[in-house]
Amino acid sequence: MxxxxxxxxxxxxxSAEDVQGIANAILPPDLPPVTLPEVRAFMGEGTPTFIRRLIDARDLPTDSFDTLHKGFMARYKTAVTxxxxxxxxxxxxxxxxxxxxxxxxxxxxxxxxxxxxxxxxxxxxxxxxxxxxxxxxxxxxxxxxxxxxxxxxxxxxxxxxxxxxxxxxxxxxxxxxxxxxxxxxxxxxxxxxxxxxxxxxxxxxxxxxxxxx
Missing domain, CATH: 3.40.50.1000 (HAD superfamily/HAD-like)
Incomplete structure (x- = not known):
């Protein structure tokens, strides 16, 4: 054994398409949506790191982390389809x-x-x-x-x-x-x-x- x-x-x-959907749902609507290659590059080291990479990629203020992370986690459990x-x-x-x-x-x-x-x-x-x-x-x-x-x-x-x-x-x-x-x-x-x-x-x-x- x-x-x-x-x-x-x-x-x-x-799971990249589901994660992409969550990421785009929490981004401000005036910003370019995150792409699948970006999502795959951001994944793998936990949700806090994912959100920090998302913030860096879209030049968002660093103090937006808590709001973005909370919005991401609220959607994550049901993002399976x-x-x-x-x-x-x-x-x-x-x-x-x-x-x-x-x-x-x-x-x-x-x-x-x-x-x-x-x-x-x-x-x-x-x-x-x-x-x-x-x-x-x-x-x-x-x-x-x-x-x-x-x-x-x-x-x-x-x-x-x-x-x-x-x-x-x-x-x-x-x-x-x-x-x-x-x-x-x-x-x-x-x-x-x-x-x-x-x-x-x-x-x-x-x-x-x-x-x-």
């Missing part, structure tokens, strides 16, 4: 569970929106433990959330699966092998991200888990 912890946005799900699951994710999670592996989820998305989107997409049942960006004082790339999840899952071999430089840094800090999903929201070329292995299709993941055993 392996403890396998996953990132969420950009790894299991593509344009989020999609990457191909093969549900089948792979089911296969990994059936093989006896224990699964956790470590995301910088706040816990309530994370649980809401997992429930909406029918993925919640696969995970034994979930920690969001507001579950602990620390968030990724600090290793504390990943280590807390792994401690809850037991003491067998561990793997972390993510899509970004932040995830790679988190895994390295936790001394956990990192598997990189290359089709998510990296900030730069995926061949520059340090990892134990990389994959572009979830159908390859069970084989990688077996190989690393």
């Amino acid at each position: 392996t403890r396998i912890v996953f990132d969420l946005d950009g790894t299991l799900i593509d 344009r989020t999609t699951v990457y191909p093969g994710v549900a089948e792979t999670l089911s296969d990994l569970r059936a093989a006896g592996h224990r699964l956790g989820l470590c995301t910088n998305k706040p816990a309530a929106p994370a649980r809401a989107v997992l429930a909406h997409l029918g993925l919640a049942e696969y995970f034994d433990v979930l920690l969001g960006g507001d579950s602990l004082p620390q968030r990724k790339p600090d290793p504390a959330p990943l280590l807390a999840i792994l401690a809850n899952l037991g003491d067998t071999r561990a793997l972390y699966v993510g899509d970004s430089e932040t995830d790679a840094e988190t895994a390295h800090a936790a001394a956990v092998p990192f598997l990189l999903f290359t089709e998510g929201y990296p900030k730069g070329p995926t061949d520059k991200i340090a990892c134990t292995a990389r994959f572009s299709s979830f159908s390859a993941l069970p084989g990688l888990v077996a190989q690393l055993g």
